[in-house]
Amino acid sequence: MSVVALSELLGASIRDSSGSIRGRVREVAIAPQEHATRVAYLIVRTATGNRVVPADAVKSCGASVRTSGEAAGWARHVPSDGVLLLKRDLLDQQIIDVHGRKVVRVNDVEFDSTPLNSHVVLTVTAVDVGARGAIRRLANGIVPSFPLRALLAKIPPRVIPWQFVDLLETDPARRVKLKIAYEGLSRLHPADIADIVEDLPPAEREAVFETIDEEVAAEALEEIDPKVRASIVGSLDSDRAADIVDEMDPDAAADLLDDLTEARSDEILEQMQPAEREEVTHLLEFGERTAAGRMTTEYIAVPEQAVVVDAIDALKRFEGSREALATIYLIGSGEKLVGAVSLVRIATSASTAALQDLSEPYIACERDTPDDEVAALFDKYNLITLAVVDEHGRLAGIITADDVITMLRHRH
Amino acid sequence: MSLNWKSWKTRLLLFLAVVGPGFITANVDNDAGGIWTYSVAGAQFGYSLLWTMIPITIALVVVQEMAARMGAVTGKGLSDLIREEFGFRLTFFVMLALVITNFGNVVAEFAGVASSLELFGLSKYIVVPAAALVVWLLVVKGTYANIEKIFLTASVFYVCYIVAGVLAHPDWKAAAIATVSRPKDVGIRNYGYLYMVIGLIGTTIAPWMQFYLQASIVEKGVTARQYRASRWDVILGCLFTDVVAWFIIVACAATLFATGRHEVRDAADAAQALRPLAGEYAYLLFAAGLFNASIFAASILPISTAYAVCEGLGFESGLDKKFHEAPVFYWLYTLLIIAGAGVLLIPRLPLVYISVLSQVVNGIVLPFVLIFMLLLTNDRELMGEHTNSRAFNVVAWATVVVVVLLTIAMLIIRR
DSSP states (O other): OEEEEHHHHTTOEEEOTTSOEEEEEEEEEEOTTTOSSBEEEEEEEETTEEEEEEGGGEEEOSSEEEESSOGGGSEEOOOOTTSEEIIIIITTSEEEETTTTEEEEOOEEEEEEEEETTEEEEEEEEEEOSHHHHHHHHHBTTBOHHHHHHHHHTSOOOEEEGGGEEEOOOOHHHHHHTTOOOHHHHTSOHHHHHHHHHTSOHHHHHHHHHHSOHHHHHHHHHHSOHHHHHHHHHHSOHHHHHHHHHHSOHHHHHHHHHHSOHHHHHHHHHHSOHHHHHHHHHHHTSOTTBHHHHOBSOOEEEETTOBHHHHHHHHHHOOSOGGGGGEEEEEOGGGBEEEEEEHHHHHTSOTTOBHHHHOBOOOEEETTOBHHHHHHHHHHHTOSEEEEEOTTSBEEEEEEHHHHHHHHHHTO | OOSOHHHHHHHHHHHHHHSOGGGOOOOOSSOHHHHHHHHHHHHHHGGGGGGGHHHHHHHHHHHHHHHHHHHHHHOSOHHHHHHHHHHHHHHHHHHHHHHHHHHHHHHHHHHHHHHHHHTTTOOHHHHHHHHHHHHHHHHHTTOHHHHHHHHHHHTTHHHHHHHHHHHTOOOHHHHHHHHHSOOSSSOTTOHHHHHHHHHHHHHHSOHHHHHHHHHHHHHHTOOTTTHHHHHHHHHHHHHHHHHHHHHHHHHHIIIIITTTOOOOOSHHHHHGGGHHHHGGGHHHHHHHHHHHHHHHHHHHHHHHHHHHHHHHHTOOOOTTSOTTTSHHHHHHHHHHHHHHHHHTTSTTOOHHHHHHHHHHHHHHHHHHHHHHHHHHHTOHHHHGGGOOOHHHHHHHHHHHHHHHHHHHHHHHHHO
16 A cells, blocks of 8 residues: 555556556546546557556556556547546645635645555545645656655645545536535535635635535525625526525525625525515515614514413424524514513423513614614623514514624624 | 915816826826836937837737736636646746746835935835835735725826926927837837836736736626626726826926936936926925835735735635734735845945836746736636637737847847
């Protein structure tokens, strides 16, 4: 078992069973449909054009690659969409380092070469993103290989194991063939996904949002810079965009649609689920910088006669965002807001306790209350959520503390 | 008092008339190196370099348009594209050349700071380190974005040259003729003349501008669809740059060259070109304009170099990162400023000579950057339907060939 670098392999001379040099390695291909990490074949530049040398013909990798079989038997190379060409698709390109949670550029690719029967199996193990790969690329072929290897051995490696690498591919058909699904990325925290996506070029951003699960996409989108977010959603298919917007918090969805052109926003609204569409349209009617523009309509409300168990039931059924869970609102006759119980009180009270008894004096604002006053209320009463009521005192929605923090930060 | 209130008021109105709100067009290209090079060209050779302005303008429009289009279509910076298409080794050498060239430009910007404040009798040993610190903080602390508008507004200073050029009563006929045909009185086989031609090309079509422009287009999020509007931005910006350049040369030709002061040794010499407009206060106007241009460019050049290099070579970059998260980025930025300002502390440094030299280096490096840009903008896989038109290719390749030939000719004559 030994480590081989892609930059050493590329340009290496290749010998057939007779031992004479027949060409030079031009590309290294992986066929993800057959095996996710194993090299499928080498593309070799020979006197008679580009030929394909199957990986199981490779006997050893070094300064020159020795192969079994006759050069005459190597098939002519036919380009195919379904294979990953490591030089073209990976070397010098940007990838997502799922473990380090950032976008990095590939300096080199490392293979493990293990003897099996009469040939060696080449498997991609890691990509090099550090100084070692960089210096190897710079010096390879200029500095003799022996001192170069000695020098490189002294440089601490900075590699990303292959399982933490998410490739970027902008062509959707090719993404399917290469089995690129951004699985690693999808498992990250939405805020981290947002940071990574902001570092990508526009086409790659779209690729990510076309591929990942709608729910994850929705959460990540809420965290992305409004300008970037609008450009991403603006370039997605309108039904794909609608699927994602459906999953977003209604207040975030309204903010987002507000940033798009009217035609585009209407297109997306049309494709959305009726219930979500109604909520979002409702929110869009208010100014963005008022309580109604900031609030979400996903909150927990129970009748005023309810007891703790009912509240817990409601909590379990609730599908909105976690931030909204902090307070349970009590609704009296005529849908009027009559009380608010904090999650902490529910957790620490007997299951039969009446919520009315646990209720604290609640703080609420009007739908047209401006941003500044909303922030002032949060500050004065140390709120986690704030109720927004209409002119009849009915609960219209709630504002959560995270929305206020975002609002304050964006003001600068 | 030769300067009474009435004439002062006329001059002020004259000044404000041109500095209208409609005239705030971004122009970093006319930085300290630019002002010096145009001034020296006019003082040393009169009108006889004016013929270069039309070909330079055509080339500038073509080259800047290529950079902007690449940014809009690919959404990637120039150094990213060079890396992705040409591999690590070539990118490394391009970035090395870029750092060296841009270092020269940074030196020129600080030389601009030093010589503008010299007019007020301030010692460069104090103002240059102070300016370096201010620039470093402006950018790292993120205040730069807030004051960019001030710099931009102050850029209307260039209009002074247009006014001064008119007031100096130049020989319009001679200037016009010299613009469309090369005067025969100065031979092309003259080393100083060739040096100046390359300097003019290098300062107007600076390599770093291409990296900066493309990055700005990407940063602004311009896409291929919205590109049409940006194209006009780019073209009008180029035209403004070169109209100003033409007038700086004419103003210097009509004042300095005409009165036999062919050598521009310091800011006091160059300021004389503004005398027809501002009279005794010419030096004040010149100092303020040069100072603004220098600090403006000094705030952009080192940081854009650090971005280009780190993106090309794959180092972590961005002002939103902490120092320890992006050490190469911050060190490169900091060193460019420290070393660039540090050079100025050498006693009796010929500031004007150094500034013009840095622009000549720009010119010599330009063809290499242009070749990469040409290969990239003609790559169908990358640019799709937005590859270069034939006319653009002809102009850009001609620029490459001409600048290379001029450089070779200059080096041969030198020997």
